[in-house]
Amino acid sequence: MAKDIFIIGAGTYGAVIADLAEVCGYSVSGFYDDDSSKVGKTILGKRVLGKLDCAKDIHAKANYAVAIGDNSVRILKLKEIIEGNGKIPVLIHPKAEISKYARIGKACIIHALTYIWTEAEIGDFSIVSPEVIVAHHTKVGEGCFIANGCRVGAGINxxxxxxxxxxxxxxxxxxxxxxxxxIGAGSVVTKDVGTESVVAGVPAKLVRKVDKV
Structure with a gap:
């Protein structure tokens, strides 16, 4: 019998994560979103049940997946759920190829046709999109987002x-x-990238520093 799971984030990416969760053997029970205008609407036939605070109160020990691309916001929501005794399963598409010597951290999402090589590490709360390659001995830190079709070479921190x-x-x-x-879409990074740097181009060059809110 499939385990129930709730999806946090009722945007288009929420539908993607719901689809992945079902492929991974879960039954989507509904969505939660902090945008109250989405409450009552349906996504893939499942209702948006309320805001996240409602989810934490009603389903304290339930399974959740967080469908938010913004890394800082996603980490914040994941930690709120964990602090409320919610459970965040790792979701790995069955068509992803992951070395038995690789390490996948807590609450990660790994999409289809991704290849994670020998002794590569994917940090907690990270998302690896479809058709990504993470080569051997590369370490991806906590809360990263690697978009579709990226190629990450070997031995990179x-x-x-x-x-x-x-x-x-x-x-x-x-x-x-x-x-x-x-790192901007389509860029080719050939040298180290500094903290809070936005780089883009072929080869990638510094465009600006990240705007701090």
Whole structure:
């Protein structure tokens, strides 16, 4: 019998995560979202039941998946759920290829056709999108988001909350991507990227520093 799971985030990515959860053997019981205008609507035939605070009160020990792309917001919501005794299963699509010598952290989401090589590590709360390659001995930090079709070379240390845009390549030989860095879609990174740096282009160059809220 399938286990129930609630999806946090009732946007289009919420539908994607609900689909993945079902493929992983879960039954989606509904969605929660902090946008009250979405309450009562349906996604893939499942209702948006309320705001996140309602979920924590009603379903304290339930399974959840957080469908939020923004790394900082996703980490915050995941930690709120864990502090409320909610459970966050790792969701790995059955068509992902993961070495038995790789390490996947807590509450990660790994989509289809992704290949994670020998002794690569994916940190807690990270999302790896479809058709991504993470090569051997690369360490992806907590709360990162790697978008569709990225290629990440070997032996790279990627710090926490890094966003790697669609189709970007981080070449083997790069040693470190600093925390909260953003790599633009289609970029080719050939050298280290600093903390809170936005880089883009071929080869990738510094565009600006991340705006602090």
């Amino acid at each position: 990627i710090a926490e909350r890094v966003f790697i845009g669609m189709g970007a390549t981080v070449m083997t030989g790069v040693k470190k991507i600093g925390r909260d860095a953003i």
